[in-house]
Amino acid sequence: MSVQPVLAVVEATRLRAHDPAYHDYVQLLVGNVLAEAGAQGWSVDRLAADAGTEALLAATARADAIVIVGGEDIHPGFYGAQTGYPNESRHLPVADAAQLALARAAIERRTPLLGICRGLQIVNVALGGTLVQDLGEECGHVNRGVPIPQVLTTHTVDVAHGSRVADLLGEPTVEVRSAHHQAVDALGDGLVVTARSHDGHVEAVEHRDAPVLAVQWHPEDVHAPEGQLAALLAGLRTPALAAALI
Template sequence: MSEALRTLAVVEATRFRGHDPAYHAYVQILVGRVIAGAQEQGWTVVRLAADQGAEALLARTERADGVVIVGGEDIAPRFYGGAQGYPGESRHLEVADEAQLRLARRAVERGIPLLGICRGLQIVNVALGGTLVQDLGESVHVNRGVPIPEVLTTHPVLLEPGSRVEALLGATVADVRSAHHQAVDALGAGLVVTGRAPDGHIEAIEHESAPVLAVQWHPEDPAAPAGQLDALLGALRLRVAAAA
């Protein structure tokens, strides 16, 4: 990758979670692994927090060659026409929500390669007019009532043959590490479903024309299958190289 084509913006909702030190510490592990994986592939990584506001985030990512939107808190229901007071509702960071939604829409409009992880998948879907299932209840997707490092589960995802994500992971069934209590409901404009859990919930989406791919699971988790994060990050690198 040439020097002019190697800036990757890794965008999280916030850098500060003083109210929940255990969750904050685990997020640092996950984001750190995304950054380390990208740097190993030759990216210069810029780590950004979306709670600085939309204008600041858009300005700081103006020249980015690729974007990763990582996991975090629930998106505020007002952005997808949902109600408040649902089971498992987290705190909401509406400034961060708006900033990431606008960033995702701009990536689609400009054809900027984007990878969404967990919350990042939901941001992509909501940015394009989709909605969310607000709480999955007891499910294979998250362990409830356990210490933060134990909330992730392992379950299979059925990948659509011929999809980008199936080609990247090299199989039609992939084991993934998962920790989410929400999921895609109505699909956003231009998106196609390319992965589902055995219970039918959507686990991977891709844009039909823009270089946008998002997964509901955590390929960056330390217990994720070897090579999964590298493969998904590598898709960004290939897209940038192809556009050069």
């Protein structure tokens, strides 16, 4: 009898009582990841990084693959910058430190990892990269001044030929749903840019050696193209995991 593979789905926090609308929408997005993972045969551990680094590394030690989902801005101290930038969100430095450590551990262990939105930024910063702190008021990657369920925008990204994300999504140009005001600036060590947006910003990165893929957009949004989340989650399967998930 085969053992069901374990997927760790890691949030920054489960507690956003200060902003119920944002909390509810995050629960919807994460819920879509959980549902798709379950449909694909994963046993899912839903974890919050604000429990701290030691707790998160221990909780993910048995994971066969990891997803780091979206959330608040990473504290700029982790990439050598300052607070006080436009459209700054609250910061969760305990969760930041834990997710950064997790990303580095996953690369060291060669554990398949998918980063989504903040998850891409975590991977980049974990490997010494930096972030553009704010893309400006008219950046086209987030809608401002609207109810939370309407903050996501639709735009296209150009995917690099021969990349893993191209193999998974099967298109040279992909429509995506985004809600971010930050982006990759300096690229982290070992990473390769494999998709860019219509305005040139980094939209996907992959690790040269480890099974790590991260996207700046939200494939788990309800209005994302059908099958996009499923394809990216399927990309976490190694040959052994694929056999166990059948």
